[in-house]
Amino acid sequence: MDIRSPAGVVVGVDGSPHAAVAADWAAQEAERRGCGLHLVYAVNTGTVTLSPRAGAAVTDLILKNAQAVLDEALALVGAAHPALSPTGDVVPRDAAAAVLTAAEHAELAVVGTRGHGGFASLLLGSVSLRVCAHATGPVVVVRVPPEQGRHVLVAIREERDAPALRFGARQALRAGLPLRALHTWSPVVADVTRAAPMLDELGEEAKLHEQLLSRTVAPVREEFPELSIDAVDYSGPTAATLVDASKEAALLVMARHEPAPHLGLRLGTAVHAVLHHAHCPVAVVPL
Numbered sequence: 001m002d003i004r005s006p007a008g009v010v011v012g013v014d015g016s017p018h019a020a021v022a023a024d025w026a027a028q029e030a031e032r033r034g035c036g037l038h039l040v041y042a043v044n045t046g047t048v049t050l051s052p053r054a055g056a057a058v059t060d061l062i063l064k065n066a067q068a069v070l071d072e073a074l075a076l077v078g079a080a081h082p083a084l085s086p087t088g089d090v091v092p093r094d095a096a097a098a099v100l101t102a103a104e105h106a107e108l109a110v111v112g113t114r115g116h117g118g119f120a121s122l123l124l125g126s127v128s129l130r131v132c133a134h135a136t137g138p139v140v141v142v143r144v145p146p147e148q149g150r151h152v153l154v155a156i157r158e159e160r161d162a163p164a165l166r167f168g169a170r171q172a173l174r175a176g177l178p179l180r181a182l183h184t185w186s187p188v189v190a191d192v193t194r195a196a197p198m199l200d201e202l203g204e205e206a207k208l209h210e211q212l213l214s215r216t217v218a219p220v221r222e223e224f225p226e227l228s229i230d231a232v233d234y235s236g237p238t239a240a241t242l243v244d245a246s247k248e249a250a251l252l253v254m255a256r257h258e259p260a261p262h263l264g265l266r267l268g269t270a271v272h273a274v275l276h277h278a279h280c281p282v283a284v285v286p287l
């Protein structure tokens with residue numbers, strides 16, 4: 001079966017409460033963007049190991065049940081958002097691969113934190129992690145339940161994160177919220193209490209980070225003059241600082257850098273930690 005690749009917002013659903021919340025968030029986003037919404041329900045039929053005749057019958061039953069769940073999700077979204085005309089596909093394929101394929105030409109992919117599979121104790125499912133790690137476009141992971149935040153928060157690690165800041169600026173404008181750029185850094189000076197010269201070094205280091213943030217934010221301020229942008233730099237652990245800051249955010253935006261050749265990690269440690277523990281939806285923007 002071919003998977004349609006719409007140009008709007010794509011969201012993965014599976015009948016779970018997490019997916020239902022993600023679908024509603026995706027519908028609101030599609031309304032703000034004035035684009036289409038496409039639901040993808042992936043079901044892996046390759047595990048059926050019965051006889052060929054029985055296997056075909058079981059596969060048909062699985063697909064029919066999946067279609068019923070998808071139809072219910074479409075009906076719920078349509079009733080809550082009558083201005084939309086959502087579409088959907090049942091895809092006999094691995095869930096992460098189905099969402100990734102459907103989102104190849106989409107503006108945005110949306111997933112929930114967890115589906116029906118896996119362990120209930122996990123804060124984030126493997127499907128969500130794989131989609132965030134391999135998507136070619138922005139992905140939003142929606143937590144349950146998302147709360148109305150005070151601003152859109154963008155994590156800035158370096159000047160290369162400017163595309164993520166621009167993505168956050170557009171999200172803030174659509175939502176009618178201000179934008180906050182947060183740059184976190186850890187001091188190179190290990191012990192600033194031993195000597196006054198080290199305090200001077202720490203002050204110089206702080207100035208460098210302040211300048212980095214200013215250089216990153218300035219072009220975005222010029223590009224979005226109608227948007228209120230607050231820039232803050234903080235010396236401390238990145239993941240813990242962002243998780244704490246996410247308590248007041250409507251959306252937290254983070255850049256996904258290409259993995260180092262010798263490491264091969266698709267998601268950095270800070271992104272991975274924030275995806276697991278953030279208090280608001282998290283957008284991962286590949287650079």
